Amino acid sequence: MRAVLGLLGAVVVLGVFSSVVRTLVLPRPARSGFTRAVRATLYLPFQAVADRCRTAAAKDRVLAPVAPMSLLVTLVLWLASFMVGYALLEAAVSDLGPKAALMEAGSSLFTLGFASSSRSALTAVDFCAAATGPIVIALQIGYLPALYGAYARRETAVTLLQSRAGSPPWGPEILARHAQADLLDSLQELFGDWERWSAEVAESHTTYPVLIHFRSARDTRNWLVSLLAVMDAAALHLAFNPTLPQTQVRLALRAGFVCLRDLADVRGIAYDADPSPGDAIELDEATFLQGVERMREQGFPMERTPERAWPHFKGWRVNYEALAYRLAHDIDAVPAPWSGPRRTTSAIMAPVTPVDRRPVG
Template identity: 70%
Template sequence: MRVLLGIAGAVVVLGIFSSVLRTLVIPRPTRSGFTQVVQRLVHHAFQLVADRSTNAETKDRVLAPVAPLAIVVTLISWLASFLVGFALLEAAVSQLGAREALTESGSSLLTLGFASGNRATLTVIDFCAAATGPIVIGLQVGYLPTLYSAYQSRETEVTLLQARAGSPPWGPEILVRYAQVELLDSLIELFRNWERWSAAVSESHTTYPVLIHFRSPKATRNWLIALLAVMDAAALRMAFNPSQPKSQIRLALRAGFVCLRDIADIRGIPYDPDPRPDDPVQLTYQDFLMGVERLRERDYPMERTPEEAWPHFRGWRVNYESIAYRLAQDIDAVPAPWSGPRRTPVSIRTPRTPIDRRPVA
């Protein structure tokens, strides 16, 4: 019986140590089954409440605490699991009962010291438990600044995009607003910034997957919808303006869908790694024409007709649409044009696009 208790305790302690290392220490995408289960349980509880709302702002308020709370619950779950694991080891090497073993383990793990035993075998385990508690808590505390630094960096570009793409953002709106203020030549700078943004998000959101569920400060903003809008703007620019410089736009598009594919890999979302340009997309041609009409309203220069541009636009969008739609549904991103369905139908108050009013000469 003691052997079985010892084996069970060792499995628990080593398994949780592995979870801590994979989540907080190893600087590369690594999956921890324990962490994933805990965070999904927390998310599921809030999602049940959010799914009952038909208002996007209300749903966003319900889901906003999920990711930060999941971090706290994960830490508590680690400590509770260590408590049980060390208690099993204490019971295996002594005559302690379940209650006494838990008391001894908790006293050492939390460095309280009120239940210290005088047996050598217990002392060794007490030392291990006493070192474990502060180390895990210290690692978690050190993990938070890195996490929030990545979040702040992500949200800075998302906030800057609000003036360029509306809120929630939309690909055609980016081109419209740049045309409206006669800055179409500056689109290259926008795409260059979002190429670097995509690379940074790919690294941070695969190393720390909880960031995927961190929501923007406002309900009408979302990192995924912002990325989708920039990629759609790039695809539209390529489709309608073949004579304009293409290299930076192509790089931004590729960085964008590589970012989405890296996140899809860490979340186990299936996708076609090499789709054909003529493969079907969920965005309909009629929805595409709605975006084209928006471009025409603001006299955006188009070198191709919608019929000619559609195959080119679709050929780019097939690389990222399915992943973007699936992620938008999973995280309940703010509803926006060309971003697919959500878990439940919701409504949102969309700010109107400001008119570029100029003095009459």
């Protein structure tokens, strides 16, 4: 019986230690079943409430605490699991009962010292437990600045995009606003910034997958919808104006769908790695023409007609549409034009578009 308790305790301690290392220490994508199970379990009741909300703003308020709260719950469950695992080891090397073993393990794990034993076998387990508690807490404390630093950098670009893309953002709105304000020359800089942004998000959100569920400070903003808007703007730019400089636009577009594929790999989402430009997409031509009309109203230059540009736009969008729609559905992103369905039927929020007023005379 003691051998079984010892084996079970070792499995628990080593399993939780593996989860801690994969989540907090390893600087590369490493899936932890423990942390995924915690997040999924915590997510269910909040999502059930959010599904009953009638507005996107109410849904966002319900879902906003889930990801940060999962960090705290994960730490508590790590420590609780370590305490159970060390208690099993304590019981395996002594004649302590369940209550006494838990007290011995808890006293050592949290370095309280109110329960101790002079037995050498127990002392060895106590030393291991005493080292584990502070190390796990210190790692979690060091983990939070890196996590929130990556979140802040992500949200800075999302907030800056609001004046260029509406709120919530929309691909045609980016091109329309730049044409309206005579800022078409700055599009190359925008696409360059979002190429770097996509690379950074791919790195941080695969290393710390919980960031995928961190929501923006305002319910009309979302990192995924912003990325989709920039990618749509790039695809529209390439489809309508083939003779204009394309290098930076193509790089931004490619960085965007590579980012989405990296996130899909972490979440275990299947996708076509080599889609054909002729494959079907969910966005229909009538909806596409509505966006084109918004661009035309504001004077965006178009070398191709919408009919000729549509196949080219489809050929670009097929690379990222399905993944963007799937992730937007999974995280219940703000409903926005050209961003696919959500878990529950919600009115699509049209981008708020201020008029660029200029002095006359």
